[in-house]
Amino acid sequence: MRTTRYLQLAAVRFAAAIVVCAGLHAQTPAAPTNAEPPFRLSPGDTIDVRLFFNPELNESAQIRPDGYLSLHVAGEVLLAGKTVAEASTMLEDLYKKEIRTPRVLIQVRSYAARKIYITGEVLKPGLVNIAGPMTVLDAIGEAGGVKNTGDRKLAVLIRKGADGKPEGRKVALFIHGTMSPEASTQLRPFDVVMIPESRIARIDRWVDQHIRQLIPINASAGFTYLTQGSNAATIPIF
Template sequence: MEGEMAMKRRERIYVFVMATTFLGVMAPLLVGCAARGAMLNQQATAALESTETKNPAEYRIHPGDQMDIKFFFNPELNETVLVRPDGKISLQLIDDVQAAGLTATQLDEELTRRYAQELRKPAVTVIVRTFTGRQVYVGGEVGNPGLINLGLGMTALQAVINAGGFKDTARPGAVIVIRKGPDNRPIPVRVDLDQALDTESAEGDFPLQPQDIVYVPRTWIAQANLFVKQYIQDLILYRGISLGFGYQINPDTRR
């Protein structure tokens, strides 16, 4: 009996140490990360601005896009095609053509070059009808996380609203937008949507581009609650430990 009581005392001490260690270690880390985060955020924003300048927003074809291929002098070859998952399209008279990753103009030029071997006047026009690549992903503490269609001029706040809005556990002031930068490197930027919510202007909001990722984190309170649930409450339920709160949960009698 005394051995069992001693074991439970050791377990109570272990749980207490785990909880205090979590709170004691995370607080100074968060303070330090805030200063570093501000500097990194400035660098990331500058990198994104540089990316936008170097890469105009001309749409690039994606798998799943639907396109009309029209031949001015050979209308019998006109087709409506769907870009396959491997990024290629199948057309008459020529082999498969890689379309994904190209702009409509670039694909037009490639088809003109390929059909020059088959037609006397290969005047080709490419018209993209559906744009599966114009989507963004919204995840984290929102009502309906997932892909949404990117409307003209859509911002991070508008994307969150389209994804069902913020949950009660959301932290709007620390939203992260991730975008592909140079060499396809992901560039994260912290966006304070609390500021956008508190003002009638777009100040604090962030304009999105195709394939951006918008992540809404939990509040620190929600994270702490999750920690308590996963590492303390579950341990209590599993071990049957009493923490002196006036009750004891015994795993052998739970239903």
């Protein structure tokens, strides 16, 4: 009898332990899905291709507008859109046809012109070159700051989504007079930052007026995602 009761208590405790563990697992925060994407090579980037064991084959070349790179041994290679690691692996596979143990290292010597566009209630709206890391607040500073008619607490950031369509979100710049963490959001090439008017009535209408009608699309093909697709009149703002 005592044995049966002991087994019942053990079973209850075991079941309770499973419930607790399941609860802890359910409360574990999911990995963030908005991580910055890895850097990818672009037309205009100049790279050094180095071979550890065959330095005589080292080359420096610029990725052409069509995305290809011309190398003496590997020939024509499409590198645009690939990460440095992906490009290195691809070149190693190509060099294996001529070299027994190729070990390839790619270094980016110079980057193609990368731009963002800032518009709205800023003193100097227009294209801004990204020479290095740039935040939303940095971009506003490059544009001369916010006008007296602009909202100094809010910006709207528009960037190309995973489906190739523009997506927008509000970015708080200051909260109770203190800079918001969102103001330090790192910008990506071809992002659009806009400063709305104070008390703007409809952001959607304002986006159409200040983005699609004013951006010089021919200045850089990277901004064409703003006008592509049948739903070009609407940009979701989150």
